[in-house]
Amino acid sequence: MTSRTRLLAIPAMLVLTAAVTAGPAAATASVPACAGLAQLKIPASVMSLPTSGGRVTAASVMTSVVSGKTIRYCQVDADLYPVDPAAPAIKMRVDLPDGWNHKALMFGGGGFNGTIPDPASNVPFGPGDQPVPLARGYATFASDSGHQQNPASPPSLDGSFGMNDEALKNFAAGDALKKTRDASLFLIRRAYAATPGEVFFAGGSTGGREALNVAQRWPTAFDGVISAFPAWNNLAEILDLGYLAQVLSRPGAFPGVDKQGLLYTSVVNACDGLDGVKDGVISNPAGCHFDPRALRCPGGVDAGPACLSDAQIGAVQAMSSPFRWPYRVASGETEYPGFPFLSGADMRTPFLGFGTTAPANPMPVTSGYGLQYWDQWVKYFLTRDPNQNSLAVDPRHPGKWLSRISALSTIEDRNNADLGPFARAGGKLILLHGAADELVSPYSTSDYYERVRHVVGPRATDAFLRYYVVPGANHANFGTPAFAAGWDSLTALEHWVEGGRPPVNPVVADLTHLRTRPLCAYPSWPRYRGGDPDQASSFACTR
Structure with a gap:
């Protein structure tokens, strides 16, 4: 367990209780005890924000082909109950793989949320030639942020939950993020009788705002964060x-x-x-x-x-x-x-x-x-x-x-630019945006980045944050962008968090046109210098 993870651990008595309750048939270090999670009560005490507790509603062993690889995992669905009886529950899902790598990753949502992001999906602007986190052995989890979308509404465009104050805070202020994270780590500990060595967060758009939110509000809750095209100044x-x-x-x-x-x-x-x-x-x-x-x-x-x-x-x-x-x-x-x-x-x-x-x-x-x-x-x-x-x-x-x-x-507006507490806790942040984003302005993300540099200081910012603008990339690779961005940001984040090695000369692929470009740290951009225009080596980052 890293020194940073010790900050995340629940009290020793709760860890001991979880391990003992699981009994002799408990999980090994890498295989989850799925059957023991069915209908499990989630105590309100394991969450740092007010809830009425929660309960696992289903726990099933699944076998699926993910990233071309057949994997076996325990899929756990749970409800976290509100304080206000009129507010909807937070519905969440945790996928617990066999061959667990002792790491966990939370996915952010999109738009008004209202559905649970697929824990078997990829990080935003993720690579096309590498396994998704679940297939890499991550325990992955996500929630609907505390409300359920009307099926008749266009995806992620149902704002009707905003009539309830608790539901509004769960979504807009991000309260559901911490509640989901705390409950998910409780379930991971019960399943594996172990605490994750690292916990990461990845999200784009609303999920990108959520990624910045967790770094701002709970600087010790996540070891590393990937924030893509973040709608941080939502109002x-x-x-x-x-x-x-x-x-x-x-x-x-x-x-x-x-x-x-x-x-x-x-x-x-x-x-x-x-x-x-x-x-x-x-x-x-x-x-x-x-x-x-x-x-x-x-x-x-x-x-x-x-x-x-x-x-x-x-x-x-x-x-x-x-x-x-x-x-x-x-x-x-x-x-x-x-x-x-x-x-x-x-x-x-x-x-x-x-x-x-x-x-x-x-x-x-x-x-x-x-x-x-x-x-x-x-x-x-x-x-x-x-x-x-x-x-x-x-x-x-x-x-x-x-x-x-x-x-x-x-x-x-999740606009606190003082990420010093996150940085001092050892957190690392990768910030991404497409230069041709038509829904969340890349100029807005550049503004936030400059604010962080002003508040935290340029040298201190460079020690924990990298910001990349991808030319030609639009919002979430929607439709037919000029450049469909794909980069293995998760491996880059792992190397930075675990080994202290920040990204060096990263390369981003165009998943549609089978070409590469250097991924230039803002405010640099790739200038062609000769050679094969489909190869990143033919470009140099310049200002």
Whole structure:
């Protein structure tokens, strides 16, 4: 057990009780005692945040092919009961493999959550040529963050749980993360009669915010964290999404799919070669200064798919510009930096960004994901009125809703940049974002990284944090990105946590186009220097 893990261990009496209760048929060091977990009570005392305890609802031995490998594991489902009887339970799952490697990994969720992430899945932007964590021998676990999605809702877009304060805190403030972690480690100890040597967290988008949240709030709970495209300033982004919903709902302002494709192609044609090679990837977005007015229709009037009207140009400019609000919120945030639509975002997959339909009331399911997210947030988080027209709430002038917005900001903006306690406890953090992300702005993650460097100090930050921006990568490799990122961040994190070896000259693969690029630490980007453009060795990280 590492010195850091000793900080995580429960009191010795509880460990002894767990081992003794398991009896002579208890697990060996690597095979879980699955049968002994069925209907097991999870005491409220093993969780550091208030619950009413919990219980295992099912424990079954499973045999599955995972990452091309047949593995045997114990799948454990459990409910963690709320304090408020009106709040939903936290539903969680733990997968306990034979051949346990004495490590554990928690997965974060996405969107509004509401379903349990698959513990047999991969880390965000994970490699295509390496086993997923469960197949590597990790005990893996995740939860629905304390509410269950309506099956009739689009995936991860049901915000109705926000009507309940405990459910809201479980999700937005991240309380469910610590409750799930504590309960899962209790079950792992009961199954193997041993404590994990290391405990990691990996998540993207909402899961990326959750990853930063655990490092901020519980600096000794996880040894290493992978945070990808994190929506850390959730309230700030929501205000921007609300403003964009209003802009795109104006008559004639919404650019249809053909016009989105026109914009995408025009941006790539203008900026693709700035890194030294034309390969469909804009490696230096900061150097791309495409002006959408170059696509203006004659007279600014919509003349079909080959040009943009003045109203559509205004909408594109609004989406790619910072949004600032003229009032204070309690979290201290003042703006959201906008989205990289003029820096090579993949307009071929418009669902996440613009969508295929203009926002309206009621909000179409074919509108952009972020616009639907805003609609659910207004109905269930802000006004708590399911009949509220979200387009009637103006984020620039919220009127009577200002105090509620400010209160929500303290829950949803997980913006504590002082990661010193996490670093001093030995924690390591890998931060990733795609430069063409159309749902969570990479500029926002860069802002958070700079804040950490300012608060903690550049040298101290370099000792525990690496931040990489992947050119051409979009949100979670959705659809057909210009660069479908794949990197073995988990092995890199293991080497750093266990051996003190930070990532050195990492290489990221494009899982779709079978090519590689150097994974450059921010603010560097890969410049072509000659040779095979499909090989990382042909590029050099530069500023």
